[in-house]
Amino acid sequence: MNPLTAACCTALAACFTLSETRAQVASKESAKPRFDIRLDDPVARAAVQAHLAHPGARAQRRSAAELTRASPDLSIDFDEILGTPSFIRSSGTFLTAAADPAAWLTTLREYVADHRDLFGVDPGVLDHCRVARDLVTRHNGVRSVTLQEQIEEYDLIGATLLASFTSGGELINAASTLIPTPGGPLAPVLIQGAPGARRAIFPMSRLDLRPAWMSRVPETGTGNLYEVTVDAADGRLLARRNLTLHATSATYNVYSRSASDPTPADSPSPQSPTSCTPGVTQPPIITRSSQTLASLSATASPNGWIDPLDSATSGNNVSAHTPGGPPVAGSSFRAFDFPLDLTATPAAYPSAGVTQLFYTMNWVHDRLYQLGFDEPSGNYQRSNFGRGGLEADAIDAIARDSGSNNAFFVPAPDGSTGSLHMFVFTGPDPDRDGALDAEVIIHESGHALSTRLVDSLAAMQSMGMGEGWSDFYSLSLLSQAGEDPRGCYAESAYVAYQLFGLTQNYTFGIRRFPYSADPRKNPETFADIDPLQMAFDPAIPASPLIGSVIDTNASEEHNVGEVWATILWSARARMIDALGFPGNERMLLLVTDGMKLSPPNPTFIQARDAILAADLANFSGADSLALWTGFAERGLGFSAVAPPASTTTGVIEAFDLPPGLVAAPIASIPSLTEWGMVLLAALLAGCGALVLRR
Numbered sequence: 114m115n116p117l118t119a120a121c122c123t124a125l126a127a128c129f130t131l132s133e134t135r136a137q138v139a140s141k142e143s144a145k146p147r148f149d150i151r152l153d154d155p156v157a158r159a160a161v162q163a164h165l166a167h168p169g170a171r172a173q174r175r176s177a178a179e180l181t182r183a184s185p186d187l188s189i190d191f192d193e194i195l196g197t198p199s200f201i202r203s204s205g206t207f208l209t210a211a212a213d214p215a216a217w218l219t220t221l222r223e224y225v226a227d228h229r230d231l232f233g234v235d236p237g238v239l240d241h242c243r244v245a246r247d248l249v250t251r252h253n254g255v256r257s258v259t260l261q262e263q264i265e266e267y268d269l270i271g272a273t274l275l276a277s278f279t280s281g282g283e284l285i286n287a288a289s290t291l292i293p294t295p296g297g298p299l300a301p302v303l304i305q306g307a308p309g310a311r312r313a314i315f316p317m318s319r320l321d322l323r324p325a326w327m328s329r330v331p332e333t334g335t336g337n338l339y340e341v342t343v344d345a346a347d348g349r350l351l352a353r354r355n356l357t358l359h360a361t362s363a364t365y366n367v368y369s370r371s372a373s374d375p376t377p378a379d380s381p382s383p384q385s386p387t388s389c390t391p392g393v394t395q396p397p398i399i400t401r402s403s404q405t406l407a408s409l410s411a412t413a414s415p416n417g418w419i420d421p422l423d424s425a426t427s428g429n430n431v432s433a434h435t436p437g438g439p440p441v442a443g444s445s446f447r448a449f450d451f452p453l454d455l456t457a458t459p460a461a462y463p464s465a466g467v468t469q470l471f472y473t474m475n476w477v478h479d480r481l482y483q484l485g486f487d488e489p490s491g492n493y494q495r496s497n498f499g500r501g502g503l504e505a506d507a508i509d510a511i512a513r514d515s516g517s518n519n520a521f522f523v524p525a526p527d528g529s530t531g532s533l534h535m536f537v538f539t540g541p542d543p544d545r546d547g548a549l550d551a552e553v554i555i556h557e558s559g560h561a562l563s564t565r566l567v568d569s570l571a572a573m574q575s576m577g578m579g580e581g582w583s584d585f586y587s588l589s590l591l592s593q594a595g596e597d598p599r600g601c602y603a604e605s606a607y608v609a610y611q612l613f614g615l616t617q618n619y620t621f622g623i624r625r626f627p628y629s630a631d632p633r634k635n636p637e638t639f640a641d642i643d644p645l646q647m648a649f650d651p652a653i654p655a656s657p658l659i660g661s662v663i664d665t666n667a668s669e670e671h672n673v674g675e676v677w678a679t680i681l682w683s684a685r686a687r688m689i690d691a692l693g694f695p696g697n698e699r700m701l702l703l704v705t706d707g708m709k710l711s712p713p714n715p716t717f718i719q720a721r722d723a724i725l726a727a728d729l730a731n732f733s734g735a736d737s738l739a740l741w742t743g744f745a746e747r748g749l750g751f752s753a754v755a756p757p758a759s760t761t762t763g764v765i766e767a768f769d770l771p772p773g774l775v776a777a778p779i780a781s782i783p784s785l786t787e788w789g790m791v792l793l794a795a796l797l798a799g800c801g802a803l804v805l806r807r
């Protein structure tokens with residue numbers, strides 16, 4: 114809680130009861146309901162009704178009846194609390210004749226004087242009003258004014274006169290909640306207002322005015338900002354409304370895990386884990402499901418993914434569209450259900466592709482927010498809701514952009530918009546739409562994350578880790594309980610089909626090896642980023658694209674990234690061994706926090722140490738054994754040495770743990786690897802610094 118919030122809450126103890134304050138803490142995601150004592154409190158409500166039977170109020174209604182009888186085009190509504198003419202208009206005509214438009218106040222005063230019984234106030238009341246709004250619409254010259262009634266210099270809350278005039282000075286319509294001011298003194302002010310609170314007068318009814326304090330009270334962590342009015346005489350809560358627009362749900366027909374699980378499906382043809390045995394494996398196509406939600410997290414997206422009242426693929430986090438096109442409007446209001454035929458080219462289903470892109474990007478926004486990629490951390494949002502950071506930088510996401518067989522993200526500093534460019538993949542016939550492959554989208558979103566959280570990723574090792582982080586998030590954010598981390602996971606398998614002839618896309622995806630914590634399936638270790646040391650066991654299947662699409666150079670950034678992601682994936686497996694599936698979320702948290710704790714242009718060793726530092730800061734180092742064990746089994750052990758970040762040549766890998774750290778009994782790990790046994794044997798034999806050079 115920031116000091117300002119704390120101060121407001123303390124000073125407002127008079128209105129927020131203790132139990133309310135507790136409820137506020139307990140249910141951060143649910144906004145407090147609107148409250149108006151005059152409608153919601155039975156005693157106050159009875160007084161309102163009694164005062165509406167007052168002779169003055171009855172005279173107003175009688176006057177309206179006479180006027181509408183004489184002019185059938187005239188319609189008059191009444192305010193349910195104050196009994197005033199809340200809307201006066203006439204169909205087909207204006208309320209007054211043409212007049213000098215600059216003399217609108219004179220016109221209005223005369224109209225009120227001519228209809229004194231209807232308004233229930235003397236026209237002199239206009240002299241006690243301040244002009245709260247005065248706007249002229251450029252294209253038609255219509256002037257709309259709002260007069261706020263005051264007593265002394267204090268606003269009478271909700272007591273206004275709205276009037277609009279044509280460019281010829283005719284009164285178009287009027288809306289009044291002006292009330293006669295009683296002659297007697299107001300109740301005394303006995304309660305001190307909170308810092309920043311404004312004195313005002315609250316009409317409990319048309320005959321009962323109360324001194325009041327009005328404050329704006331932010332609710333920590335939710336984006337809710339309340340306007341709270343309290344009685345300045347006795348501290349009663351008089352009114353409360355949430356100034357934050359409530360998020361409303363929208364419906365998306367998208368590839369998702371199931372009708373009851375909004376997690377995006379990996380792709381239209383998901384498989385997780387994928388196949389460790391190379392072969393032509395193309396899992397069945399799933400059907401899309403309908404997801405109705407405002408957002409994944411009301412904290413991350415207080416206004417929802419789409420602003421209330423809007424109905425297009427554009428919101429606070431993301432604007433999604435095709436090149437040069439506008440965001441896609443809903444197929445009906447706030448529904449995004451568009452035809453999608455995977456036997457046709459992606460150009461035949463542009464709206465469905467944009468919808469999937471918008472949905473997945475927003476889901477990722479909310480998930481990364483939960484992991485700490487929030488406003489002060491520099492996330493991408495149009496509005497930051499006063500929660501820090503620089504705003505006006507929602508991501509511009511383009512589906513089917515002009516390019517093929519790839520995707521890219523253009524990062525920008527906080528406060529400047531980043532852009533995501535998704536292509537079609539032209540291997541198969543018909544083409545596959547990259548916007549339907551959540552792993553590609555999350556990979557690119559990973560760049561949005563890492564380039565904002567790590568101060569600089571310009572050096573060779575650091576750039577490679579940027580690619581690795583992106584793969585790591587794409588697989589671990591989409592993982593679910595029960596999946597064996599020592600199985601195989603092909604990165605972006607769906608779009609890789611027939612990519613330069615590849616048919617084993619559900620084994621290798623777009624990388625050299627499937628991701629796996631099992632070294633018999635993915636043999637990569639730290640030294641494999643070093644061109645002078647890279648060597649893989651030829652018995653372990655590798656992608657046939659190596660040497661064509663996939664660079665053979667160990668220091669190519671995606672190859673470097675593969676090694677980093679494999680190291681993270683192995684540490685994650687150890688976290689899952691220790692904690693069960695919650696270890697996945699905890700690893701994501703530590704990796705995200707580790708980026709914030711990283712120096713600019715980190716080496717592998719520095720980035721490793723930043724993750725360990727995050728564990729120390731978050732959990733007093735409770736995960737150090739799991740993390741170290743995972744790092745060490747991939748050569749990033751205690752004695753490993755990284756060359757300067759500007760190169761990947763000169764790695765010294767090591768498979769040891771820090772002194773004093775004893776490996777967990779590996780026998781408890783579900784899928785024990787022989788390799789792990791060898792390591793354990795070595796460690797138990799006292800090889801404290803088992804350095805393997807390859």
Ligand SMILES: [Zn+2]
Pocket residue numbers: 556557560579580583
């Ligand atoms: Zn990338």
